[in-house]
Amino acid sequence: MTLSAPAPARPTDRLRAGWDGERWLLIAVTVYVLLFCVVPLVRLFGEVFALGAQEGIALAQDMLDSRSTRRATWHTIEASLGATAVSVLLGGVMALVVGLTDVRAKPVLVFLLILPLLIPAQISALAWLELVGPSSFVYALPGLDYPAGTPNPLYSREGIMLLMGIEHSPMVFLAVRAGMRALPRDLVEAAQASGAGPMRITATILVPLLIPAIGAGAALAFVSAIGNFGVPALLGIPGRYTMLTTLIYQRLNGFGPSVLGEVAVLAMILAAMATAGLALQAYALRRQTIAVERTAPLGEAFPLGRRRLPVEAAVWGVLLVTAVLPLIALTGTSFIRAIGLSLSAETFTLANYVYALTTEATARAFRNSFVLALLAAVATIAVSVPLGYLVLHRRLRVARLVDLLADAPYALPGIVLSIAVILVLLPPLPLLGISLYNSLWIILVAYLGRFLALGLRPAMSGLQQVEPQLIEAAQMAGAGSLRRLVTVVLPLVAPAAAAGGLLVFMAAFNELTVSALLWSTGNETLGVVVFSLYDEGNSLAAAAVAMLTVIATLAIALAATGLARVGRMPQGVLPWQT
Amino acid sequence: MADVTIRSVTKRFGATTALDRVDLDLESGEFVALLGPSGCGKTTLLRLLAGFERADAGAIAIGGRAVSGPGRHVPPERRGIGMVFQAYALWPHMSVADNVGYALSVRKTPKAERRAAVAAALAAVGLDGFEDRRPTELSGGQRQRVALARCLAMQPRLVLLDEPLANLDVHLRDSMQAEFQRVHRTTGASMVYVTHDQAEAMALADRIAVMRSGGIEQIADPATLYHRPVTAMVAEFVGRGMVVPVTVKGREGRRFVLAELWGTPVLLRADDLGEGPARACLRSEGLEIAAAEEPGVDGTVLRTVFHGAATTVFVRPQADPSAELRLTVRDEPPRPGDPIRLALRDGWRLPG
Numbered sequence A: 001m002t003l004s005a006p007a008p009a010r011p012t013d014r015l016r017a018g019w020d021g022e023r024w025l026l027i028a029v030t031v032y033v034l035l036f037c038v039v040p041l042v043r044l045f046g047e048v049f050a051l052g053a054q055e056g057i058a059l060a061q062d063m064l065d066s067r068s069t070r071r072a073t074w075h076t077i078e079a080s081l082g083a084t085a086v087s088v089l090l091g092g093v094m095a096l097v098v099g100l101t102d103v104r105a106k107p108v109l110v111f112l113l114i115l116p117l118l119i120p121a122q123i124s125a126l127a128w129l130e131l132v133g134p135s136s137f138v139y140a141l142p143g144l145d146y147p148a149g150t151p152n153p154l155y156s157r158e159g160i161m162l163l164m165g166i167e168h169s170p171m172v173f174l175a176v177r178a179g180m181r182a183l184p185r186d187l188v189e190a191a192q193a194s195g196a197g198p199m200r201i202t203a204t205i206l207v208p209l210l211i212p213a214i215g216a217g218a219a220l221a222f223v224s225a226i227g228n229f230g231v232p233a234l235l236g237i238p239g240r241y242t243m244l245t246t247l248i249y250q251r252l253n254g255f256g257p258s259v260l261g262e263v264a265v266l267a268m269i270l271a272a273m274a275t276a277g278l279a280l281q282a283y284a285l286r287r288q289t290i291a292v293e294r295t296a297p298l299g300e301a302f303p304l305g306r307r308r309l310p311v312e313a314a315v316w317g318v319l320l321v322t323a324v325l326p327l328i329a330l331t332g333t334s335f336i337r338a339i340g341l342s343l344s345a346e347t348f349t350l351a352n353y354v355y356a357l358t359t360e361a362t363a364r365a366f367r368n369s370f371v372l373a374l375l376a377a378v379a380t381i382a383v384s385v386p387l388g389y390l391v392l393h394r395r396l397r398v399a400r401l402v403d404l405l406a407d408a409p410y411a412l413p414g415i416v417l418s419i420a421v422i423l424v425l426l427p428p429l430p431l432l433g434i435s436l437y438n439s440l441w442i443i444l445v446a447y448l449g450r451f452l453a454l455g456l457r458p459a460m461s462g463l464q465q466v467e468p469q470l471i472e473a474a475q476m477a478g479a480g481s482l483r484r485l486v487t488v489v490l491p492l493v494a495p496a497a498a499a500g501g502l503l504v505f506m507a508a509f510n511e512l513t514v515s516a517l518l519w520s521t522g523n524e525t526l527g528v529v530v531f532s533l534y535d536e537g538n539s540l541a542a543a544a545v546a547m548l549t550v551i552a553t554l555a556i557a558l559a560a561t562g563l564a565r566v567g568r569m570p571q572g573v574l575p576w577q578t
Numbered sequence B: 001m002a003d004v005t006i007r008s009v010t011k012r013f014g015a016t017t018a019l020d021r022v023d024l025d026l027e028s029g030e031f032v033a034l035l036g037p038s039g040c041g042k043t044t045l046l047r048l049l050a051g052f053e054r055a056d057a058g059a060i061a062i063g064g065r066a067v068s069g070p071g072r073h074v075p076p077e078r079r080g081i082g083m084v085f086q087a088y089a090l091w092p093h094m095s096v097a098d099n100v101g102y103a104l105s106v107r108k109t110p111k112a113e114r115r116a117a118v119a120a121a122l123a124a125v126g127l128d129g130f131e132d133r134r135p136t137e138l139s140g141g142q143r144q145r146v147a148l149a150r151c152l153a154m155q156p157r158l159v160l161l162d163e164p165l166a167n168l169d170v171h172l173r174d175s176m177q178a179e180f181q182r183v184h185r186t187t188g189a190s191m192v193y194v195t196h197d198q199a200e201a202m203a204l205a206d207r208i209a210v211m212r213s214g215g216i217e218q219i220a221d222p223a224t225l226y227h228r229p230v231t232a233m234v235a236e237f238v239g240r241g242m243v244v245p246v247t248v249k250g251r252e253g254r255r256f257v258l259a260e261l262w263g264t265p266v267l268l269r270a271d272d273l274g275e276g277p278a279r280a281c282l283r284s285e286g287l288e289i290a291a292a293e294e295p296g297v298d299g300t301v302l303r304t305v306f307h308g309a310a311t312t313v314f315v316r317p318q319a320d321p322s323a324e325l326r327l328t329v330r331d332e333p334p335r336p337g338d339p340i341r342l343a344l345r346d347g348w349r350l351p352g
Helices: A020-049 A053-065 A067-100 A106-118 A121-132 A157-181 A185-193 A198-227 A230-236 A244-288 A305-335 A351-358 A360-392 A397-406 A414-425 A440-450 A452-464 A468-476 A481-509 A526-535 A539-566 B042-050 B096-100 B102-106 B111-124 B140-153 B170-187 B198-204 B222-227 B232-237
Strands: B004-013 B016-026 B031-035 B057-062 B065-069 B082-084 B158-162 B190-195 B207-212 B215-220 B242-252 B256-261 B264-269 B276-282 B287-289 B297-306 B311-317 B325-329 B339-344 B347-350
Touching (some): A020 A053, A020 A360, A020 A397, A020 A414, A020 A452, A020 A481, A067 A106, A067 A157, A067 A198, A067 A244, A067 A305, A106 A157, A106 A539, A121 A157, A121 A305, A121 A526, A121 A539, A157 A198, A185 A198, A198 A244, A198 A414, A230 A244, A230 A526, A244 A414, A305 A351, A305 A539, A351 A539, A360 A397, A360 A440, A360 A452, A360 A481, A360 A526, A360 A539, A397 A452, A440 A452, A452 A481, A468 A481, A468 B082, A481 A539, A526 A539, B004 B042, B016 B057, B016 B215, B031 B042, B042 B158, B096 B102, B096 B111, B096 B140, B102 B111, B102 B140, B111 B140, B170 B190, B170 B198, B190 B198, B198 B222, B207 B222, B215 B222, B215 B232, B232 B242, B232 B276, B232 B347, B242 B264, B242 B347, B256 B276, B264 B339, B287 B325, B311 B339
Parallel strands (some): B031 B190, B031 B207, B082 B158, B158 B190, B264 B347
Antiparallel strands (some): B004 B057, B057 B065, B207 B215, B242 B256, B297 B311, B311 B325
16 A cells, blocks of 8 residues: 555646536526526615615604504504414314314315415405405395395405415415414324313314414414505495505505605515514524424324214305305306396306406416516526526525525515616616606516525425435435436426525416506506406406416316326425325 | 545544544555444545535645645546445436446447446446336345446446445345446456445455544554454444453564463454553454363353354353353353353454
């Protein structure tokens, strides 16, 4: 054995050798996130505090001193708390019943419980208005009559609470389900062995242990409620119950970009409330980790026996009202000849659909939303897979920071991002000298920031399933970082990334909150068209457009579910798969 | 000249030191096993050789090329080393041929040449004609053969094997061991083999490096390790040696010492001929039941374990009830509780 000193290094054997391709990838991904996620929010912050922190706070003080702001802020808190209570009650109880008992047809129940997540707020609101409104089929029932001459009862604080509560109940449902999966069965069995019955076990063991999960779901539902625009727009504007989102919309719509400074402060108030909610959620999630050995999962711990039928009847009754009947009412409305008629063979018509598909503005909206959603989905996939790879498998510190930043625009209310994007894009672009304001592309910019996190999460959970050894094996075979990404990682995460893309497509296709502030004539989105058709009093056409949107959304959701099955994706890639 | 040179390599993970100034040299074409209990640093050393981890101090050269040293780290993809993973790490979305030919397509080897190399590598592991199969259609043993073929197709001068038999059942292990030996002979590649199974290491390796808590205890050929361990840990870990206290009374020629074991005079093989208190390594085959009137270590039979051809007898010595001796008996074994006297036929005095 000769103990010769190691030969001198070749010039290429530098510390960072083999990093070149990866460096460009990291730069590209970072620039994307900075441009679409970080710059607008920083700009918004700067707008409020441009004059200095003290002046910014003073400006906020002035705004809060105004009666309309104070009232809108109070309404936002009040309605959102009420809605959260509805969400917790509906989502929490249903999660317990579906998770712990032997009720039948669970996949259908879960689908109906998650349905509000798939149907955008403005369409749910529309459907409920039809269900409760004067021409609803429910008044054909004996003993039920619409009180003539009164406005729709949903045009009220309680209506907003109820609808937002239903709309966000899947968040509580999913959070509680996830919390239940982490609970070991022994805890229940130990209680059973001590002689406790199901009700006592639920009250004394399960609910206390699930408090963090319920809290996390509730916080998320609250944050969603304060950022909701569709429900307060359709119910609150006619009902003169203004919330922060609708106040921003009305100000900006009425006075144009001149009030940007003012609405920026309103947006900051919303953002602050959302941040508080998200902090609460993070706190609750941290408390959720229980230090117990994981054994068998909870499963159907409580067979219902003779009480199964009554319980099933109650569950179906609730879901019929929350998920099925509104859609039936909406379907009915979309087929009738004129407002005020009830659906029958004589009043049936396809004219509303013909109108929806052939009128210039609505046809254009379909095209616009399709193009925007497609571009957003493709761009999001293209960014999230490399970003996830750099974070999870290359463990680059910069990438981890970028990943954190990418969450902000999705976590904050959409309307906050809209204001931020207007602030950035209203002045002409540097070098090009043109402004994207009043074009379709400002909406795309907002979507790219807003929905990145939505597509990133499934891609990340897909990447987490990729064995590191598979990538190391390619590395040993001489493959550089980019080649490993393309030949090994990409094929393995393709199904999850595609599912994420479909989620982004679905969300963008249905979206109203962001585009409500950014659209211009010729650049309408589907959400905007449904809202303005209803606003103009053309609820029949609105219903037809809404129905077409719902059908397209459900078809995409079905495709994503199929993809998850084919790709043998882990649970958690798609939010509605539990 | 050494094919692999590891000089004073240190690796820390946070506060724990996984490797502490390790030195190791591999001759070209040598088969070296890294053997040790879990947490001893053997896998870390392998991953440093592969380039997945970066050494905190020290230097590594492979084939005369410095791959790791102060301010220098050649990434794994530029080291040209083959590796066989414990869980095979076959790419599920590629056919067997694509798996095996991957490194060649990275190197832009022409297609026809690549196809021939893939076929040759598959033939070398006895999987002719498996090109179009998917990894999921293969058994565990076949998967490990594909992983080996994938590594051979690169024609690496150094192959790293990370507990490649740990996921296989017992009878498959024997045939894969033979496979590794054959491949090692025919390719002439140097191999570094990580295992915690000393029998596997003894069966395969030219030399074994026994590791403990981040350092190499001893590196030697299997026979030397077994017969002349340098520390109590090596003595106990390799072949389950029994370490007992002795008192050395004097030398007997140049290779033996006279000593006392619990008052009984014994003859021990030794390199270290110094007198005084010491420790000895005994093997079960070096102990026998003493003949009548022969002096020996008195004790009591604790229990017996029947193995078919022989029986292992566990004995508690009278002089030290906390110790336990094992011996192998081919005739009728004594019963638990019986008094027994043991004669020492072979023993090794541990140095130091």
